[in-house]
Amino acid sequence: MKLASATLMLSAARVEAERLGVIVCVSVVDAAGYPVAFLRMDGLALGCIDVCIKKARTAALFHMDSADFARVACPGGGAYSLELTNGGLTSFGGGLAVRDRNGVVVGGIGVSGASTEDDIAIGLVGLAALS
Template sequence: MQDTITTAMLNAAHAEAQRMGVKVCISILDAAAWPVAFLRMEGTILGAIDVANKKARTAALFQMDSADFAKIGHPNGAAYTLENTNGGMASFGGGLVLKAADGTVMGAIGVSGASTEQDIAIAQIAANVLKA
């Protein structure tokens, strides 16, 4: 990802969290799941750092949003224990696949620190930057 796009996504997520009045960690990975950018807003609980990273990692490794992954990698899902592979996946929302306007997978983003619904919404704002 070009630096200008990375920075634009990070700033968009940050601004949306500020608008909502919540504190989150934002983690952006490339398509090979290597770190590209990260921001922890001041006052975010420390546990959210690893959670944001794992949400993004889940989306990158399985090319599906972590909320969808949760339907299969779960004690009640079709592939229970899948969530324990790859160093531990996140079986709840807040991790999104990042796709370019033409559908190319560019990487993934994970947001954690607010409610799961808010985390998803913030991640979506950043993902939309790629489709502009």
């Protein structure tokens, strides 16, 4: 994940959050789950920071969106409590895997602060900025 790509995603996500009238933070991580770029809008509830980072890490480390991860890591799922591994993950929507042109996961983007649906929508706009 290159810094230029990460900042492009942050910028697009911020514009979408402003359009929706919500306050969020956005984290972009590399394929190993390490931070590349981060954005926090003014007035954000500070607990959202850790959540958005964990959403991005979850997507990158497990090569799936955090909403899909939730179906695996929930009670009754095939890997209940998996979110307790890898230094802490999250099992709800707003984390999206970032793939290169060949479909290889190169990182993740995580959004937190709005509804789960808005977090996902904002993340998708961030991803679309790479196309």
